[in-house]
Amino acid sequence: MSATLPSLQAWLEIRRQSIDEALDRFVxxxxxxxxxxxxxxxxxxxGGKRLxxxxxxxxxxxxxxxxxxDPDRAATLALPAACALELIHTYSLVHDDLPAMDxxxxxxxxxxxxxxxxxxxxxxxxxxxxxxxxxxxxxxxREVPGLPASELASRKIAAIRLIxxxxxxxxxxxxQAIDLRAADAGAAALDAAALRDMHARKTGALIRAAAxxxxxxxxxxxxxxxxxxxxxxxxxxxxxIVDDILDVEGASxxxxxxxxxxxxxxxxxxxxxxxxxxxxxxxxxxxDAALRALADAGLSGHLPALARWVTGRQx
Amino acid sequence: MSATLPSLQAWLEIRRQSIDEALDRFVxxxxxxxxxxxxxxxxxxxGGKRLxxxxxxxxxxxxxxxxxxDPDRAATLALPAACALELIHTYSLVHDDLPAMDxxxxxxxxxxxxxxxxxxxxxxxxxxxxxxxxxxxxxxxREVPGLPASELASRKIAAIRLIxxxxxxxxxxxxQAIDLRAADAGAAALDAAALRDMHARKTGALIRAAAxxxxxxxxxxxxxxxxxxxxxxxxxxxxxIVDDILDVEGASxxxxxxxxxxxxxxxxxxxxxxxxxxxxxxxxxxxDAALRALADAGLSGHLPALARWVTGRQx
Numbered sequence: 001m002s003a004t005l006p007s008l009q010a011w012l013e014i015r016r017q018s019i020d021e022a023l024d025r026f027v028x029x030x031x032x033x034x035x036x037x038x039x040x041x042x043x044x045x046x047g048g049k050r051l052x053x054x055x056x057x058x059x060x061x062x063x064x065x066x067x068x069x070d071p072d073r074a075a076t077l078a079l080p081a082a083c084a085l086e087l088i089h090t091y092s093l094v095h096d097d098l099p100a101m102d103x104x105x106x107x108x109x110x111x112x113x114x115x116x117x118x119x120x121x122x123x124x125x126x127x128x129x130x131x132x133x134x135x136x137x138x139x140x141x142r143e144v145p146g147l148p149a150s151e152l153a154s155r156k157i158a159a160i161r162l163i164x165x166x167x168x169x170x171x172x173x174x175x176q177a178i179d180l181r182a183a184d185a186g187a188a189a190l191d192a193a194a195l196r197d198m199h200a201r202k203t204g205a206l207i208r209a210a211a212x213x214x215x216x217x218x219x220x221x222x223x224x225x226x227x228x229x230x231x232x233x234x235x236x237x238x239x240x241i242v243d244d245i246l247d248v249e250g251a252s253x254x255x256x257x258x259x260x261x262x263x264x265x266x267x268x269x270x271x272x273x274x275x276x277x278x279x280x281x282x283x284x285x286x287x288d289a290a291l292r293a294l295a296d297a298g299l300s301g302h303l304p305a306l307a308r309w310v311t312g313r314q315x
Numbered sequence: 316m317s318a319t320l321p322s323l324q325a326w327l328e329i330r331r332q333s334i335d336e337a338l339d340r341f342v343x344x345x346x347x348x349x350x351x352x353x354x355x356x357x358x359x360x361x362g363g364k365r366l367x368x369x370x371x372x373x374x375x376x377x378x379x380x381x382x383x384x385d386p387d388r389a390a391t392l393a394l395p396a397a398c399a400l401e402l403i404h405t406y407s408l409v410h411d412d413l414p415a416m417d418x419x420x421x422x423x424x425x426x427x428x429x430x431x432x433x434x435x436x437x438x439x440x441x442x443x444x445x446x447x448x449x450x451x452x453x454x455x456x457r458e459v460p461g462l463p464a465s466e467l468a469s470r471k472i473a474a475i476r477l478i479x480x481x482x483x484x485x486x487x488x489x490x491q492a493i494d495l496r497a498a499d500a501g502a503a504a505l506d507a508a509a510l511r512d513m514h515a516r517k518t519g520a521l522i523r524a525a526a527x528x529x530x531x532x533x534x535x536x537x538x539x540x541x542x543x544x545x546x547x548x549x550x551x552x553x554x555x556i557v558d559d560i561l562d563v564e565g566a567s568x569x570x571x572x573x574x575x576x577x578x579x580x581x582x583x584x585x586x587x588x589x590x591x592x593x594x595x596x597x598x599x600x601x602x603d604a605a606l607r608a609l610a611d612a613g614l615s616g617h618l619p620a621l622a623r624w625v626t627g628r629q630x
Contacts, residue, residue: 033516036484036492095442100415100434119415120495123438127410128484130442134449135479138472150465157453157468160475164450169351169443177351180435201348 008305012054015075019053020045022083026136027129039117039125040132044090046108049313051239052089052206053082054306056214059228062294062301063218071301074218077147080140081159081213084133088167089206091129094122096176102183130167134160151219159213166209175202182268190268196237198268203243204236211235227297231290235307238286241279242311244269248276283311323620327369330390334368335360337398341451342444354432354440355447359405361423364628366554367404367521368397369621371529374543377609377616378533386616389533392462395455396474396528399448403482404521406444409437411491417498445482449475466534474528481524490517497583505583513583514555515548522551542612546605546622553601554625556594559584561628563591598626 027044031037057075064074097104097112098119105115114122137160144152165171178198182190190198211232215225248271270279290307294300342359346352372390379389412419412427413434420430429437452475459467480486493513497505505513526547530540563586585594605622609615 031484033485033489033493035496036489040484091442095438098415098435098438100413100438120413121492123410123413123415124488124492124495126442127406127445128488130445131479131483131488134475135483138476138479150468153465153468153472157471160449161453164446164453168446168450169346169355170348173439173443173446174348174351177436177439178348180439181350 008302008309011302012309015054015057016050018075018079019050019057019082019086022079023086026080026083026140027087027132035117035121036124036128039113039121040129042116043094043107043113043125044087044129046110048086048090048108050086051310052085052210055207055210055232055235056082056085056217058302058306059211059214059220059232060218062299062303063215063220063224063228065301066224066297066299067219069218073144077141077144077155078214078217080136081163081217082210084136084163085206085210085213087129087133087136088163088172091126091133092167092172092176092206094126094129098122101176101180134164137163155217155219158216162213162216163206163209166205171201171205171209172203175199175205178202192273195268195270195273199237199240200233203240204233207236207239208232224297224299227293227299230293231299231303231307234286234290234293235310238283238290238307239310241270241283241286242313244271245276245279245283246313287311323617323624326617327624330369330372331365333390333394334365334372334397334401337394338401341395341398341455342402342447350432350436351439351443354428354436355444357431358409358422358428358440359402359444361425363401363405363423365401366625367400367525370522370525370547370550371397371400371532373617373621374526374529374535374547375533377614377618378530378535378539378543380616381539381612381614382534384533388459392456392459392470393529393532395451396478396532397525399451399478400521400525400528402444402448402451403478403487406441406448407482407487407491407521409441409444413437416491416495449479452478470532470534473531477528477531478521478524481520486516486520486524487518490514490520493517507588510583510585510588511552514552518555518558519548519551522554523547526550539612539614542608542614545608546614546618549601549605549608550622550625553598553605553622556585556598556601557626557628559586560591560594560598602626 023044027037027040029037029041056078060074060078061071064071093107094113096102097107098114105112112122113125117125137156141152143149167173175198178194179202182198208229211228212225215228220228247269270282274282287307287310291304294303338359342352342355344352344356371393375389375393376386379386408422409428411417412422413429420427427437428440432440452471456467458464482488490513493505493509494517497513523544526543527540530543535543562584585597589597602622602625606619609618
């Protein structure tokens with residue numbers, strides 16, 4: 001593991017830079033009317049781990065490598081979809097932070113969008129980020145040398161469908177609805193199976209869609225897509241367990257958001273349900289399963305190190 | 316005009332029925348988690364004029380007729396896009412009615428979504444309707460006899476792009492942001508040019524996208540798309556002027572929403588800016604321009620009658 005970490009760090013740095021540059025181009029500073037583009041950029045360009053776009057790019061690269069194709073070309077193909085996923089993730093945070101939802105005032109170390117722009121404009125900025133994600137998925141990349149236009153169109157359609165279904169009423173939004181209802185009802189509202197279902201929708205679905213959309217833009221055949229799906233499902237679950245653990249253990253300064261918030265709100269969490277040590281064992285088990293799925297399909301690249309990074313993070 | 320009206324009424328009845336059946340199928344009653352699908356259906360299936368889907372279908376049919384193709388086949392091709400436009404329109408109403416925005420309690424003759432489901436769930440239902448629109452655009456129709464899959468994929472991509480750009484930060488959401496700011500600042504905040512720009516974004520952009528997406532799904536060549544665009548721009552403007560007039564003249568029972576609300580909120584309106592009679596003349600001028608654009612391109616079908624219907628409506 002220590003041998004791969006420096007290479008992961010270098011890769012993370014290069015890819016994060018290309019993601020941030022692309023986000024700045026796809027949600028430009030000169031958009032009109034200015035107020036809504038400013039509010040979108042405020043939340044979008046506030047940093048963040050960029051986990052979903054990184055997963056999309058790593059999956060695209062791994063699929064290309066596995067098929068003896070150029071990983072950099074695959075990453076270029078998947079970059080707009082990767083950015084669209086970050087737009088969707090950011091919109092979900094903006095809406096989730098609203099007083100009518102989680103009522104949070106701190107996010108990525110800064111005041112939340114509604115604190116700065118007001119509730120109405122924050123709702124609109126979220127709506128605009130979500131809509132812009134689909135404009136981006138449909139328009140970029142415009143053309144790719146060596147890839148027939150019809151093949152590019154059908155890969156885009158597949159990615160749009162994957163992402164919209166994962167982000168929608170049966171996926172991410174559905175998970176937020178369950179969460180909202182459970183928070184209203186108190187901590188005892190969800191048992192272990194219901195908690196897992198809620199997280200599979202609320203965070204898991206978009207993480208899966210990220211890896212699958214990256215694989216799809218790189219032209220993954222069904223067996224590779226299935227392996228990527230299993231990998232991303234396990235990574236998504238581990239990510240959520242670690243999130244809950246950090247909410248208990250972390251300090252607000254490291255997290256960039258209010259620590260202990262979930263527990264204080266009476267929300268069901270993995271540590272509350274299983275205890276801290278068992279939660280850590282569960283997360284480690286997910287990563288093992290993710291790595292097995294990759295190995296069985298002959299996939300590697302940065303995907304294994306990215307899975308380990310998810311559980312090792314401190315914020 | 317009296318000779319075309321019965322045929323328009325018959326067409327409206329048939330097409331509204333197919334739209335309502337398709338909406339019920341695309342946003343099904345057995346979706347899970349139930350709470351968010353229920354909230355989506357509450358607002359979506361509450362009636363409504365279905366202007367945007369009707370425009371999409373009428374444009375698709377007119378383009379087919381103009382090219383000596385089957386109008387019914389074109390309507391079938393455009394039906395999912397037509398429904399997606401109604402999902403997007405409905406989401407915009409749900410969010411617009413929130414206390415943080417217009418704070419309206421009555422819509423389409425029923426209590427608004429946030430009154431019934433709470434603010435948080437109404438935000439999520441709106442998010443889910445918007446997302447489902449793009450899932451629908453990407454997935455339906457799955458295949459069309461006689462149309463190559465690659466041609467279908469490229470028409471879908473064109474429709475998604477058109478609709479996302481019209482609904483997004485520079486279109487509908489941008490118009491809502493301008494409106495929100497203007498309402499905060501009072502009636503004098505917008506002059507005539509700024510009012511027109513606000514409406515062109517807030518309602519005009521999606522009405523244009525509806526007609527254009529219908530035309531695009533029917534395979535319209537650029538000259539026909541340009542004529543449809545001019546037609547729909549004029550119809551959209553007329554629609555907004557009539558909306559403002561009805562807000563002054565109408566009763567709440569007919570409108571299905573609170574009459575006099577805009578004026579009371581100090582929002583800029585056409586009657587406030589131009590007076591009632593001049594506003595009516597402006598609307599009639601738009602319809603004339605819309606009909607000329609059609610005639611010049613040899614387009615007809617139900618588009619002329621639909622334009623007249625927009626200005627003749629009482630609610």
